[in-house]
Amino acid sequence: MKHLLAVRDLTADDLRAILDRSKQPAPRPLEDKGVALYFEKPSTRTRNSMELAVAQLGGHPVYLQPAELGIGTRESVADVTRTLACYHAIVAARVFDHALLEEMAAVDAARVLNLLSATDHPLQALADLLTIEQLLGRIAGAKVAFIGEAHNVARSLAEGCALLGAQFVIASPEGYGFDGGGIRQVTDPAEAVEGADIVYTDVWVSMGDDHSEAKIAAFAPYQVNQALMDRAPRAYFLHCLPAHRGEEVTTGVIDGPRSAVWQQAENRMHTARGAMLWMLER
Secondary structure, X not given: OOOEOOHHHOOHHHHHXXXXXXXXXXXXXXXXXXXXXXXXXXXXXXXXXXXXXXXXXXXXXXXXXXXXXXXXXXXXXXXXXXXHHHXXXXXXXXXXXXXXHHXXXXXXXXXXXXXXXXXXXXXXXXXXXHHHHHHHOOOOOOEEEEEOOOOHHHHHHHHHXXXXXXXXXXXXXXXXXXXXXXXXXXXXXXXXXXXXXXXEEOOOOOOOOOOOXXXXXXXXXXXXXXXXXXXXXXXXXXXXXXXXXXXXXXXXXXXXXXXXXXXHHHHHHHHHHHHHXXXXXX
């Protein structure tokens, strides 16, 4: 049984296989089977892309919220996971604490798919990589400049770039970068985007995070605007959405001719389908 909790769970061959399956017509291996969609955090793209991807594979998605399961309170994580496995081929969960996913996977009763956790967002990275490949015709050798906080989206994308031979660099204010080495980090966004093929950003304040004035002030110089995009004249713009227009990105950039955010959003569905197909083949 194969779970998908983080991009680092994958080999380069695994990642390539998922992207390839994302491009194929959908077979129906989930015919008469369910997929549990457990959401501790709401999401426009994740819910819609997953429900449609499950349906395209012939399955039936069941949307679940914390009050319905009482996971870890009314009933143990293990018992909830075993119960869901009685009905579902895959348990997909969008959670705060990554440890919850690890606990569910340890039961090994059903395949567990990470829809988002505090540390990782593998399905977003898959959609990003597919979009990059569609835009550039390649992933290997591409330069991806991420402007913003070192968080789950940035981490998963950095891991995917490393597996498939793309260069990843992140520009963050002091104190908002990754701990440790292994990822190129700078504090100057202009330096990060020099020679970039992709310029990527995300909201400065994610759901449930601190919305302090100090944090907003620290990120103000990191807005992706036309002046910054002009420093990377061949680059496409990506954003995982939702966007706070006028904060991390200007309307002119996100709606501009080099923006591929809607193609990227659609690819959430295709790569969700590819990830589930890959999991079901394990």
